[in-house]
Amino acid sequence: MVALTELTQVTPNSGRLTIQTVEIAPETTAIRCLDWDRERFDVEFGLRNGTTYNSFLIQAEKVALVDTSHRKFEQLYLEVVVGLIDPTKIEYLIISHTEPDHSGLVKDILQLAPSITVVGAKVAIQFLENMVHQPFKSMQVKSGERLDLGNGHELEFISAPNLHWPDTILTYDHKTSTLYTCDVFGMHYCDDHTYDENITLIEEDFQYYYDCLMGPNARSVLTALKRIEKLEIVTVATGHGPLLQHYISEWLGRYQNWSLEQAKTETLVALFYVEDYGYSEHLVSTIAHGCAKTGAAVELIALNSAEPQEVRELVAQSSGLVIAMPPQSSVMIQAALSTILAAVQKKQAIGLLESGGGDDEPVYPLRNKFQELGLTEAFPPILVKEIPTQATEQLCDEAGTDMGQWLNRDRTIKQIKSINTELEKALGRISTGLYIITAKKGEIQSAMLASWVIQASLEPLGVAIAVSKDRAIESLMHVGDRFVLNVLEEGKYQGLMKHFLKRFAPGADRFTGVKTVSAQ
Known part of the structure; x- marks a missing residue:
């Protein structure tokens, strides 16, 4: 694979920024934005080797751009894209998730290609509508759905919520056996090497990245690994750091082992919703975000596609349950609800909310059933009577946080008691x-x-x-x-x-x- 071009700029606030474009597979180009001097990410995590933001261009019969880049690369990135292709010929913009370091230039791409179709999870499309503040064509995709670009490039989408964003999807190109993963399997590491040739050089950064971003959602990691286990993967096209090609089985194996170990000790909240019904998925994802802030693990599951055994196992493993009320008219989903009721245990926490679909199962009769079974209500039922607003989202986020804090109360008390008394006295003397x-x-x-x-x-x-x-x-x-x-x-x-x-x-x-x- 040959590097096509490299552009560099130095800015007072951002330091040295470099862009490489590299052909990584037939009709597939990686646009690697190298941020050499970035010192922190997500505010609290220090970086020692900068980072990269990777974007990908697939030029088949139909053209697709997978993710964009950080806004600091605006001039360089757009110059590269225009140099590679007439932007008006890009038919699809695939959004792996809407975190700003990958979607920061979506609005700019929309201005260059107004007729482009934005492809993403339902939640991602909703998030983008609030970010770009302009109309755009969109295509909502679910796990297992495909998009044919022609020339053999058939893209399959794999849902991977909470890794580490609620709207994350992975994309697999069946022609090139390339798996586009955005944050998943990535690392904050910046150098000129496109691939993972030297495992010893980057393995510490790989684990640090997992510990900071993926470890808190270990069960979601295991679910994603299960969904891709049958894929033949030649290249893992990550959103950060080098692309993975030489040690793929090793990297995925480490994610598996670390996540299994992490899952043994974490507090789990299972959140049930119904795909394509009201605002079910969006509201549940917002509650999940609030839960995750407390250190609780979250697992989202669609009642209209889950197997009964999967539902039973997840309920049995969970400390907390959240249910977005399903429609009364679906016999299959009513059966799933009965499965949940049969599997719950005393001391579990429960939270209920309306889905806003117009045919919701009534909240209060179900609430009474859970209380009769001995479950503790983590937050009052959330009633959705209109299109969710920012206030509704805040309510859901804070409800999730309340549930997580309740479930982790014993651990929190233990941590407080473990504080060294001398340190506590010293801190108490600080004015x-x-x-x-x-x-x-x-x-x-x-x-x-x-x-x-x-x-x-x-x-x-x-x-x-x-x-x-x-x-x-x-x-x-x-x-x-x-x-x-x-x-x-x-x-x-x-x-x-x-x-x-x-x-x-x-x-x-x-x-x-x-x-x-x-x-x-």
Whole structure:
């Protein structure tokens, strides 16, 4: 395989950026965006070898682009794409998942190719609609469905939710035996080698990446591995780092072993939904995201395609269950619901929500059945009476977080008790103030009481704030978001402190009864 071109630019804020285009299979080109100087990803994880963002162009009878790149590569990436092909000839844009480092240039591609069809999971299409704020043609795909590009390039889609994004799909090209995996099997590693020739050089980064991003969803990893086990894979076209070709069985074997070990000790939440019914999948995915923030493992399963044995096994293994109410008119799905009721155990937690499909099974009779069987309600039933809004999504996310915190309460108490007493005393002597952090994004707003706030820099003035991943406000404090640091006045803080220390129900307005002023 021959490198076709290499472009480089150096920017003050981003460091050295390089793009390579490499033919990796017949009519298939990898567009590798090398970010040599990136030092962190997902805020808290340090990088020692930069990273790459990989995109792929399949030029068969019909042309498909698999993923885009990070926005920092906008100029270089678009220049390369235009150099490879007239963008108006690209018929499909396949979105493996909507995380910004892979979908950051979707809007730019849509401007270059307005007639392009965006292909992705149902949840991915919904996410994109909120990201690009313009109409576009789309094709929702489910696991097992195929797209024929001609010349033998038949693409098969494999659902892999929560790896590590709720809308993830893998794509397998039957002609080239290439599996496009985006984040799955990737690593944050940047060098000129396209493939994994030297296993000892990259294996530490491979495991670090798994531990940070895939390990928290070990059961979802095992499900994805099972779905691809019969595929003949020549190349794993990852979204980050080198492509895998020389040691594929070794890499997949490590994922298998690590995930089996991880799955033995983790808390599992099973989330049941009905494909193509109302907002079932989208809302359940949002609840799953909230659960995962607490360290709980999540497994999404479609009731209209799952085998009864699969449902029974998953219920038996789970500490928590979430059900998006199925339609009353489906006999097959009613049978699946009966299977769940027969398999549940006391001490499990349960959460129910309407699907918004118009023919939902009533929530409260089913709620009563679960309570009679001894299950604990993790959050009140979520009733969907209209098209879900940002507020609905916030409600679902916080409900999932509440369930995860409830299930992990014993582990949390154990961790607190394990803190060294001398360290605890030392930390207690550190003088800190009291602050209220407030943030707003669209129609969503939140707040929290904070004490761990320190000055981080003078020029420009910066502060560092400790925010736990499972705090509701965390989702409003990502890169590019804005927040307000409110300093409580000495002698006048008791009322506000008491208000913001209390536990809020999922979706509750944190500012009820509090006088507020909007920040400019």
